[in-house]
Amino acid sequence: xxxxxxxxxxxxxxxxxxxxxxxxxxxxxxxxxxxxxxxxxxxxxxxxxxxxxxxxxxxxxxxxxxxxxxxxxxxxxxxxxxxxxxxxxxxxxxxxxxxxxxxxxxxxxxxxxxxxxxxxxxxxxxxxxxxxxxxxxxxxxxxxxxxxxxxxxxxxxxxxxxxxxxxxxxxxxxxxxxxxxxxxxxxxxxxxxxxxxxxxxxxxxxxxxxxxxxxxxxxxxxxxxxxxxxxxxxxxxxxxxxxxxxxxxxxxxxxxxxxxxxxxxxxxxxxxxxxxxxxxxxxxxxxxxxxxxxxxxxxxxxxxxxxxxxxxxxxxxxxxxxxxxxxxxxxxxxxxxxxxxxxxxxxxxxxxxxxxxxxxxxxxxxxxxxxxxxxxxxxxxxxxxxxxxxxxxxxxxxxxxxxxxxxxxxxxxxxxxx
Ligand SMILES: Cc1ncc(COP(=O)(O)O)c(C=O)c1O
Numbered sequence: 001x002x003x004x005x006x007x008x009x010x011x012x013x014x015x016x017x018x019x020x021x022x023x024x025x026x027x028x029x030x031x032x033x034x035x036x037x038x039x040x041x042x043x044x045x046x047x048x049x050x051x052x053x054x055x056x057x058x059x060x061x062x063x064x065x066x067x068x069x070x071x072x073x074x075x076x077x078x079x080x081x082x083x084x085x086x087x088x089x090x091x092x093x094x095x096x097x098x099x100x101x102x103x104x105x106x107x108x109x110x111x112x113x114x115x116x117x118x119x120x121x122x123x124x125x126x127x128x129x130x131x132x133x134x135x136x137x138x139x140x141x142x143x144x145x146x147x148x149x150x151x152x153x154x155x156x157x158x159x160x161x162x163x164x165x166x167x168x169x170x171x172x173x174x175x176x177x178x179x180x181x182x183x184x185x186x187x188x189x190x191x192x193x194x195x196x197x198x199x200x201x202x203x204x205x206x207x208x209x210x211x212x213x214x215x216x217x218x219x220x221x222x223x224x225x226x227x228x229x230x231x232x233x234x235x236x237x238x239x240x241x242x243x244x245x246x247x248x249x250x251x252x253x254x255x256x257x258x259x260x261x262x263x264x265x266x267x268x269x270x271x272x273x274x275x276x277x278x279x280x281x282x283x284x285x286x287x288x289x290x291x292x293x294x295x296x297x298x299x300x301x302x303x304x305x306x307x308x309x310x311x312x313x314x315x316x317x318x319x320x321x322x323x324x325x326x327x328x329x330x331x332x333x334x335x336x337x338x339x340x341x342x343x344x345x346x347x348x349x350x351x352x353x354x355x356x357x358x359x360x361x362x363x364x365x366x367x368x369x370x371x372x373x374x375x376x377x378x379x380x381x382x383x384x385x386x387x388x389x390x391x392x393x394x395x396x397x398x399x400x401x402x403x404x405x406x407x408x409x410x411x412x413x414x415x416x417x418x
Pocket of ligand 1: 385
């Protein structure tokens with residue numbers, strides 16, 4: 001089955017449209033000294049609407065690691081369709097919940113297990129925080145760890161979410177396709193964990209989460225996957241079918257033991273297919289709001305590029321080549337050219353094979369280089385979403401051709417979580 005998000009288009013934006021857009025961004029930010037980052041609020045809000053439409057009525061839980069900026073997280077959570085946060089560390093969740101003046105951060109599921117015993121003790125000691133934050137577990141070892149470091153308190157139970165491994169296992173488990181996350185793969189293992197949690201005092205199982213990264217995190221558009229794309233699509237079709245059955249069984253099994261409030265699945269790259277899975281009650285999404293370069297390679301969803309950064313041209317070593325300051329804002333994951341920032345404007349600029357995107361300077365070649373003078377800007381897009389926010393203290397928000405605000409990133413607020 002082909003999943004077709006309504007925003008799908010494989011066509012690159014028309015040259016005139018890109019020129020118009022960057023001319024407008026250039027005018028709006030003329031008073032800023034690069035390097036700086038911008039988010040185009042029109043595109044950001046449109047992307048929220050695209051995600052909502054693709055989620056076919058299921059709520060979207062905002063993936064905080066993919067924004068790393070509280071003002072933009074608040075903006076997303078104020079849009080219809082978004083409800084709750086999927087955080088990435090417990091100290092982050094405590095910070096968000098404690099700083100929450102208006103109730104935006106009153107439901108945070110920490111998507112990764114924690115071994116931070118100080119943070120756990122803070123959580124367990126505060127009734128309000130314990131009510132707002134849900135911890136991730138996937139093993140008896142996690143439960144033992146919790147009980148070793150936090151005295152169980154049945155009147156103030158810790159909320160737990162069980163992570164289900166939703167990767168694809170073939171050849172009797174010898175071929176693993178997907179992220180290495182939870183060891184809980186089968187419905188039998190899931191119900192055994194639910195019973196383990198049930199018999200312990202001071203903990204409540206309230207949710208199940210599974211992130212199908214082999215679907216959400218692998219580009220499948222022809223332009224991105226090139227020769228691999230028939231294989232990628234076949235693997236994803238097999239995985240969706242296998243998962244629909246296994247997740248449904250696991251959820252039914254766990255529900256026989258625990259009153260689940262939510263079953264979370266997916267990410268931006270799989271909103272369409274995850275929303276179609278009846279056992280999933282909510283979809284995780286974040287990256288699609290910034291729409292970084294890696295999201296150019298998806299067939300099912302094509303959000304609008306909304307986050308950019310500008311680098312200054314500081315050298316012209318020879319014809320056809322300019323050198324920008326900095327630029328090595330490389331994305332995490334399997335190393336490869338797709339982890340480098342994507343030159344967005346002027347069009348046709350490419351990295352040199354010998355330097356790539358450098359720590360303090362980045363040469364860029366191409367015909368457009370000769371039209372650039374010292375002090376001109378090169379517009380780039382990060383490979384991934386939230387990692388851009390780890391490079392700058394603030395993001396300039398642009399709306400209808402004007403900078404309307406400058407908001408701090410997590411880093412700008414002095415917060416480094418992971
Ligand atoms: C648990 C979980 N859900 C969802 C996502 C995907 O989020 P996004 O929409 O930002 O791609 C991730 C990304 O790593 C994740 O770890």
